[in-house]
Amino acid sequence: MSTRHEAAAAAVAVQAASCQTWAELDAVARRCTACPDLVLSRSTVVIGDAPEDSRLVLVGEAPGAEEDRTGRPFVGRSGRLLDELLAEAGLARDQVAVLNVVKCRPPQNRTPGSAEVANCGGWLDRQLTLLAPELICTLGLSAMQRFLGRRMTLTAARGVVHDHAGTRLVATYHPSAALRFGPRGAPRAALREDLRTVAGLLTAP
Ligand code: SF4
Numbered sequence: 001m002s003t004r005h006e007a008a009a010a011a012v013a014v015q016a017a018s019c020q021t022w023a024e025l026d027a028v029a030r031r032c033t034a035c036p037d038l039v040l041s042r043s044t045v046v047i048g049d050a051p052e053d054s055r056l057v058l059v060g061e062a063p064g065a066e067e068d069r070t071g072r073p074f075v076g077r078s079g080r081l082l083d084e085l086l087a088e089a090g091l092a093r094d095q096v097a098v099l100n101v102v103k104c105r106p107p108q109n110r111t112p113g114s115a116e117v118a119n120c121g122g123w124l125d126r127q128l129t130l131l132a133p134e135l136i137c138t139l140g141l142s143a144m145q146r147f148l149g150r151r152m153t154l155t156a157a158r159g160v161v162h163d164h165a166g167t168r169l170v171a172t173y174h175p176s177a178a179l180r181f182g183p184r185g186a187p188r189a190a191l192r193e194d195l196r197t198v199a200g201l202l203t204a205p
Contacts, residue, residue, distance in 0.1 A: 005115040008034045013122030022050055022130050025123065029103065034119040038104035038112075044071045045103050050131060054097035055202055057133040058082075059124070060174060061101055061142040062112050068105040073098045078175040081188075082139075085175070089195040097131055099124060101146045117146055128167070136167055137198050140174025147171075158194065161201065170198055 012034050019025035030045045046063040049072060058074075066076035074082050083093045102112040102120040112120075124146075128136070138144040144157050147164050148171065157171035172194035177187040 002115075005118065008115070009118040009121060012119050013125070016122040016126035019126055019130075022127075025126055025130065029123050032103075032123070035102070035104060035116045038102065038106060038116060041107040042104035043068050046071055046073055046100065046105075047103060048073050048097065048099035048127065050097045050099075050127070051095055054095065054131055055134040056091065056095075056198065057097040057099060057128065057131055057136050058139055059099050059101060059136060059143045059146075060139045062109075063100060063103070063105045064109055065105070073100055074175070077179055081175045081179060085178075085192050085195050088192065089199040091195065091199050097133065099127055101143050111142060117142070121146070133167060134203065135198060135201055136164055136169040137194070138169065138171045140177065143174075144171040158190065168201065170194060170201070172198075 012032065015028055015032075016025065019028055026047050029047055032045060033039050042063075046067050060074060063073060064076055064078070066079075067073055073079070086093050086096065101124060102116050103123060104120075106112050106116070136147070138147060141154050144154055145152060147169055148157055148162060154171060154173065160171075162169040162171070173187040173191045175191065178185065178191045181187045
């Protein structure tokens with residue numbers, strides 16, 4: 001990463017660290033212009049859903065078209081499947097925080113670049129500090145690698161309870177993979193199984 005990119009990420013981290021509440025972070029992050037390509041491709045900054053007292057945080061990759069249009073994460077087809085599988089696991093979507101690694105829609109839904117992930121990392125880290133969840137569950141490769149490193153594969157990461165700065169972390173597939181491989185595909189079965197594991201790891205409210 002270039003010095004310019006490192007400076008952009010550091011500036012976001014400083015801004016984010018100064019936010020004392022979710023509302024403050026929401027207001028400041030909405031004006032973020034750290035990623036030039038994403039500023040051009042986004043309609044809005046999708047901050048994420050953060051119900052009060054969320055014990056679980058789901059982290060996906062980036063907003064898609066429907067998320068960019070509505071300003072909310074996981075509301076398209078992937079979001080509907082996620083809601084369905086959460087409910088099957090006994091988890092209500094409105095009690096779960098849902099965030100993305102980057103908060104602005106990439107052009108043509110491309111994978112976010114490493115500089116963009118680094119830039120947005122300051123917002124994500126601060127969100128996790130403010131939420132202080134019991135458990136983080138990453139959805140898909142990008143989100144998993146953001147926490148566990150780019151050499152980690154999803155196959156190796158699944159089925160293990162990892163530690164992220166003192167918080168337990170579980171990695172699973174992105175619902176878009178579960179849609180792509182169909183209802184009988186392995187990713188859907190894995191996502192269903194992993195969300196059940198996540199539900200079992202949460203302490204009783
Ligand atoms: S993706 Fe994150 S860091 Fe980049 S412009 Fe959007 S809010 Fe800022």
